[in-house]
Amino acid sequence: MLTGKNAVVTGSTSGIGLGIAEAFAAAGANVMLNGLGDAAEIEKIRAGLEEKYAVKVAYSPANMLKPDEIEAMVKGCESTFGSADILVNNAGIQHVAPIDEFPIEKWDAIIAINLTSAFHSIRAALPGMKEKGWGRVINIASAHALVASPYKSAYVAAKHGIAGLTKTVALEVAQQNITVNAIAPGYVLTPLVEAQIPDTAKARGISEEEVKRDVMLAGQPTKKFVEVENLGALAVFLCQESAASITGATLPVDGGWTAQ
Ligand code: NAD
16 A cells, blocks of 8 residues: 555654554555654564564664654654655643743643644655655644643643644645644543653642543544554544545544544
C-alpha cells in the first residue's frame, strides 16, 4: 500500500506516534522514528518494527525544541532512505493549570513543541516533496484544535494554531500533489493523558477516577477512549491516492465530542 514511501513521524517512541509509525510500517513504508526516551528501549522498538514488517526503520533523536535538530531529522530521512515523502507532526506535551498560575516556561515549551516544531519540519520537508511531485503532511492536532477546555491555555492555543498552519500550507502546495491535513483525536489513553490525570484532579478538586469519567469521557459521547489503531488507519488512508482530494482538513476522531 505504501511500499516505496518513506515517512518521518515525530514523537513516535510512545503513544499515538508509535501507533502511526507501526501502521505505516505495516503498510510497507520505511519509517524514521523520533522522540525522547531510554536509548535501549528505543532501539528495541526500532529493531522490532524492522523485523516484524520487513521495512527499514531508522531513529532520529532530534529535540522538537531545536530548529536545527528538526531540520537534521528531515534531511537524515532523505539521506538514509532517499526521500521524506510523508511527514507526521505528532510530538506533543501538555500542562494543566489556571492561566494566572501557568508557568511561563511551560507555555513556551508547549508552543514550541506542539506548534513551532511543525513549522520547522514542514519547512525542511517541502522542497523534497515538491521536487518529487508528491507528498503528505499530517499534523496530529486534537479536539482542542476545534474547541477549548479550561486550564489548558497553551495546549488549546497551540492546537488551534496547528489547524491554521494546516490550512495555510495546504493552500500553498495544493497544485503539487502534496496534501496537508490534521487529525483531531479526542481522548486516547496514552502516557500523555495518564500524566495529566493527577493535575486535572488537583485543579478541579476531584478524584482521578472522576477525572476519567466526569471530565475526559464526559464530553466523548461514545464513552470510550479513542484507540491508537483508529488513528494509524486514518493516517495510512490519508497517504493513499484515494485521499488525494482531502487537503486543508482538520478531521475529528473524537467519539462525537465536537459534534455537540
Ligand atoms: P505521548 O506522551 O505518549 O507521546 C508523545 C511523544 O512526543 C513521545 O514520543 C515523546 O518522546 C515525544 N516528545 C515529547 N517532547 C519531545 C521533544 N521535545 N522532542 C521530541 N519528541 C518529543 O503522547 P500522545 O498522547 O501519544 O500524544 C501524541 C500527540 O497526540 C500529541 O501531539 C498530543 O497533543 C496529541 N493528542 C493526544 C491525545 C490523547 O488523548 N492522548 C488527544 C488529542 C491529541
